[in-house]
Amino acid sequence: MKCKKCGREAIVKLRHYNLALCREHFIEFIEGRVEKAIKKFKMFKKSDKVLVAVSGGKDSVSLWHILVKLGYEADGLFIRTGKEGLIKIAERIVEENAKILERKLIKIDATEYFEGLSTGEIAKILRRPVCSICGTVRRYLMNKVAYEEGYDVVVTGHNLSDEATVLFGNILNWQIGYISRQWPYLPKTHEKFVPKAKPLVLNYEEDIRLYARVTGIKFLDTACPFSLDATTTVYKSYLTDMEKKQPGITIRFFTGFLRNKNKTFSAEEEDLKLKECKVCRYPTTEEVCSFCRLRGKVAKVVSKT
Amino acid sequence: MKCKKCGREAIVKLRHYNLALCREHFIEFIEGRVEKAIKKFKMFKKSDKVLVAVSGGKDSVSLWHILVKLGYEADGLFIRTGKEGLIKIAERIVEENAKILERKLIKIDATEYFEGLSTGEIAKILRRPVCSICGTVRRYLMNKVAYEEGYDVVVTGHNLSDEATVLFGNILNWQIGYISRQWPYLPKTHEKFVPKAKPLVLNYEEDIRLYARVTGIKFLDTACPFSLDATTTVYKSYLTDMEKKQPGITIRFFTGFLRNKNKTFSAEEEDLKLKECKVCRYPTTEEVCSFCRLRGKVAKVVSKT
Numbered sequence: 128m129k130c131k132k133c134g135r136e137a138i139v140k141l142r143h144y145n146l147a148l149c150r151e152h153f154i155e156f157i158e159g160r161v162e163k164a165i166k167k168f169k170m171f172k173k174s175d176k177v178l179v180a181v182s183g184g185k186d187s188v189s190l191w192h193i194l195v196k197l198g199y200e201a202d203g204l205f206i207r208t209g210k211e212g213l214i215k216i217a218e219r220i221v222e223e224n225a226k227i228l229e230r231k232l233i234k235i236d237a238t239e240y241f242e243g244l245s246t247g248e249i250a251k252i253l254r255r256p257v258c259s260i261c262g263t264v265r266r267y268l269m270n271k272v273a274y275e276e277g278y279d280v281v282v283t284g285h286n287l288s289d290e291a292t293v294l295f296g297n298i299l300n301w302q303i304g305y306i307s308r309q310w311p312y313l314p315k316t317h318e319k320f321v322p323k324a325k326p327l328v329l330n331y332e333e334d335i336r337l338y339a340r341v342t343g344i345k346f347l348d349t350a351c352p353f354s355l356d357a358t359t360t361v362y363k364s365y366l367t368d369m370e371k372k373q374p375g376i377t378i379r380f381f382t383g384f385l386r387n388k389n390k391t392f393s394a395e396e397e398d399l400k401l402k403e404c405k406v407c408r409y410p411t412t413e414e415v416c417s418f419c420r421l422r423g424k425v426a427k428v429v430s431k432t
Numbered sequence: 433m434k435c436k437k438c439g440r441e442a443i444v445k446l447r448h449y450n451l452a453l454c455r456e457h458f459i460e461f462i463e464g465r466v467e468k469a470i471k472k473f474k475m476f477k478k479s480d481k482v483l484v485a486v487s488g489g490k491d492s493v494s495l496w497h498i499l500v501k502l503g504y505e506a507d508g509l510f511i512r513t514g515k516e517g518l519i520k521i522a523e524r525i526v527e528e529n530a531k532i533l534e535r536k537l538i539k540i541d542a543t544e545y546f547e548g549l550s551t552g553e554i555a556k557i558l559r560r561p562v563c564s565i566c567g568t569v570r571r572y573l574m575n576k577v578a579y580e581e582g583y584d585v586v587v588t589g590h591n592l593s594d595e596a597t598v599l600f601g602n603i604l605n606w607q608i609g610y611i612s613r614q615w616p617y618l619p620k621t622h623e624k625f626v627p628k629a630k631p632l633v634l635n636y637e638e639d640i641r642l643y644a645r646v647t648g649i650k651f652l653d654t655a656c657p658f659s660l661d662a663t664t665t666v667y668k669s670y671l672t673d674m675e676k677k678q679p680g681i682t683i684r685f686f687t688g689f690l691r692n693k694n695k696t697f698s699a700e701e702e703d704l705k706l707k708e709c710k711v712c713r714y715p716t717t718e719e720v721c722s723f724c725r726l727r728g729k730v731a732k733v734v735s736k737t
Contacts, residue, residue: 298603299674299681301688303695361677365670369604372666376604383606390608391696 138341142374143331150341157338160329161193168312170324175279177201178233178321180269181224183217183347185339186284188224190327192344194282195228202231202278206268208261209245210238217347224345233272237264240422242429247353249421252428257353260421267418271409273321285325288332291381292363299362307394311385317401317410331377443646447679448636455646462643465634466498473617475629480584482506483538483626485574486529488522488652490644491589493529495632497649499587500533507536507583511573513566514550515543522652529650538577542569545727547734552658554726557733562658565726572723576714578626590630593637596686597668604667612699616690622706622715636682 128137130149137147148156164170171177177194181187181203194201205221207214218234225232241249246264250257273281290309297305311328315321327335339346354360369376384392403409404416411417433442435454442452453461469475476482482499486492486508499506510526512519523539530537546554551569555562578586595614602610616633620626632640644651659665674681689697708714709721716722 299685301685301692303692358678361674365674369666369670373663380604380606387606387608 139337141331141334143370143378144375154338154342157330157334158193158197161190161326162197164311164326164329165324168310168324168328170282170312170326171199171280171322173198173200175200176277178204178269178273178276178278178281180204180206180265180281180283181221181232182206182284183220184284185336185344185346185348186286186289186327186332188221188284188344188346189335189339189342190282190284191224191228191230192342194326195230201282202233203228204269204272204281205232205234206265207234207236207238208264209247210243213347213349213352214245220345220347227345233276235268235272237268240264240418241425244425244429249425250353253421253424256357258357258359261353263417263421267409267416270319270321270323274319274409278321280322280324282324282326284327286327286330286332286335287378287381288363288366290325290328291377292359292366294381294384295366296359296362303392306392307388309384310388319403319408320401320410328381329378444642446636446639448675448683449680459643459647462635462639463498463502466495466631467502469616469631469634470629473615473629473633475587475617475631476504476585476627478503478505480505481582483509483574483578483581483583483586485509485511485570485586485588486526486537487511487589488525489589490641490649490651490653491591491594491632491637493526493589493649493651494640494644494647495587495589496529496533496535497647499631500535506587507538508533509574509577509586510537510539511570512539512541512543513569514552515548518652518654518657519550525650525652532650538581540573540577542573545569545723546730549730549734554730555658558726558729561662563662563664566658568722568726572714572721575624575626575628579624579714583626585627585629587629587631589632591632591635591637591640592683592686593668593671595630595633596682597664597671599686599689600671601664601667608697611697612693614689615693622708624708624713625706625715633686634683 128140128147129135130137130152131147132152133149135149138150139153140147146156177199179187179191179194179201181191183205191201191203203221203225205218207218222232238245244252246261247257250260253260269281269283290311294306294309297309311325313323366377401410401412404411404414404419406415406419409416409418415423433445433452434440435442435457436452437457438454440454443455444458445452451461482504484492484496484499484506486496488510496506496508508526508530510523512523527537543550549557551566552562555565558565574586574588595616599611599614602614616630618628671682706715706717709716709719709724711720711724714721714723720728
């Protein structure tokens with residue numbers, strides 16, 4: 128199998144693009160698609176201060192490396208959602224990557240906002256899915272930190288497979304509100320809302336995994352222990368299976384969405400209007416934001432026990 | 433397990449509705465959902481002349497029985513798409529049902545329009561998927577016969593699982609045109625276009641199969657031999673699998689579509705405009721309709737050999 132670009136021995140055949148590539152051109156290809164996403168969705172410029180939310184997994188760590196390599200001013204943000212176990216290992220890995228990249232790493236402790244509890248413990252006492260708790264906490268804190276530290280944009284490591292999976296689940300359940308707000312770049316719609324971008328949105332998850340392996344990037348190669356029961360994991364497995372039978376279906380499905388969104392699931396102005404949370408003054412669509420409501424509930428349960 | 437309606441021993445637990453029913457109430461339930469679909473989508477009235485396209489399979493045969501039982505003036509139409517094999521058995525079964533129902537059965541031979549070739553043979557010589565050929569031929573002929581014989585509506589046995597599968601595939605591939613035209617009832621948009629209706633659209637395929645079994649309806653219990661490789665079969669298997677993990681997902685997905693179609697995939701006026709085929713004078717969106725184009729291609733290939 129020969130590389131389509133240079134004819135040397137290929138290390139991989141990307142079935143979804145019907146493309147065989149050698150190590151060098153595979154790396155170039157993946158990085159090129161990150162640059163393409165940044166440009167196509169007007170995510171940020173070379174002069175912008177970029178904050179990468181880094182969990183320690185292959186996606187966010189690879190993204191950080193790629194952004195720095197492409198010449199972006201990208202610092203890291205690590206959000207500690209627990210006290211022990213995997214989160215400690217993840218933290219060490221992220222620290223190592225910060226050193227290698229010679230970039231600043233901001234670390235914050237989410238448990239301080241919740242009476243010292245981890246997101247797993249919060250989910251347990253409130254009997255709610257961990258992923259929903261963890262998402263609320265992370266989204267809120269990455270915005271808060273980016274705003275307070277003066278970053279122009281927050282980027283996350285969501286890849287094509289993640290985004291296609293979310294879309295797939297939302298369409299199956301006709302979650303029109305969520306679908307209409309799904310986009311690889313969310314602009315500044317409020318003074319305290321820092322734009323959000325997903326530069327890996329054009330890259331398949333398995334390609335990012337291979338990228339991390341062949342470039343020798345250090346990452347935590349363990350799925351989040353809470354993700355196993357998540358509905359999204361089930362939906363992702365369908366897409367993975369379909370992809371095997373119809374290579375390229377994931378990217379066709381997702382780019383079809385991007386191309387047709389305006390005609391089908393366009394967001395209504397009303398949906399995008401943000402006001403300030405009465406408690407913390409950060410943007411929200413409700414009177415009190417979901418983060419502050421979560422804090423309130425946790426404080427109440429803890430005070431009773 | 434007790435029937436939810438009467439407390440007698442249930443014969444089935446419909447997981448997608450979380451509903452256990454005895455034989456009598458199961459039959460009532462299925463027939464009720466057919467009546468509901470007819471009313472909800474304003475398909476036809478008791479005074480209308482209804483033509484049921486009957487293939488001999490569980491869906492179309494059951495539908496014919498249910499419509500007659502509900503008091504509709506429903507005759508049958510059998511389209512012979514080949515000369516031998518399963519199609520002969522199917523024809524005999526449809527004839528038996530016509531006798532039992534004491535309703536008129538119209539039989540036509542599609543091969544007469546194609547130099548005596550079956551749809552399977554046409555597909556082979558033109559190197560096109562059989563399902564697409566068969567669909568074109570059947571849709572055209574059922575409309576032509578209904579128009580010529582003065583029927584007010586043509587109904588087909590497409591069930592919820594069929595419709596959800598088509599929608600699923602079209603959304604995965606962002607076939608916006610097809611999605612915007614998908615609806616359980618297609619009204620008269622041209623003088624020679626007879627309205628089309630799908631009264632089984634609210635019933636799961638497995639429920640119709642059980643209905644046919646418990647009522648002792650005679651049907652051909654063999655999947656179409658050409659359907660095995662069809663992409664729709666693959667998509668249906670995903671929905672079936674999802675349904676096992678999340679009972680009710682199919683009906684939620686499809687009724688979600690019905691509820692939200694106007695907001696998302698509304699058909700543009702332009703798409704619905706029909707003109708007359710230059711060859712046969714029946715309605716089409718093109719200059720020459722797909723049926724006449726198919727006839728032309730077949731005649732050309734046959735004349736060469």
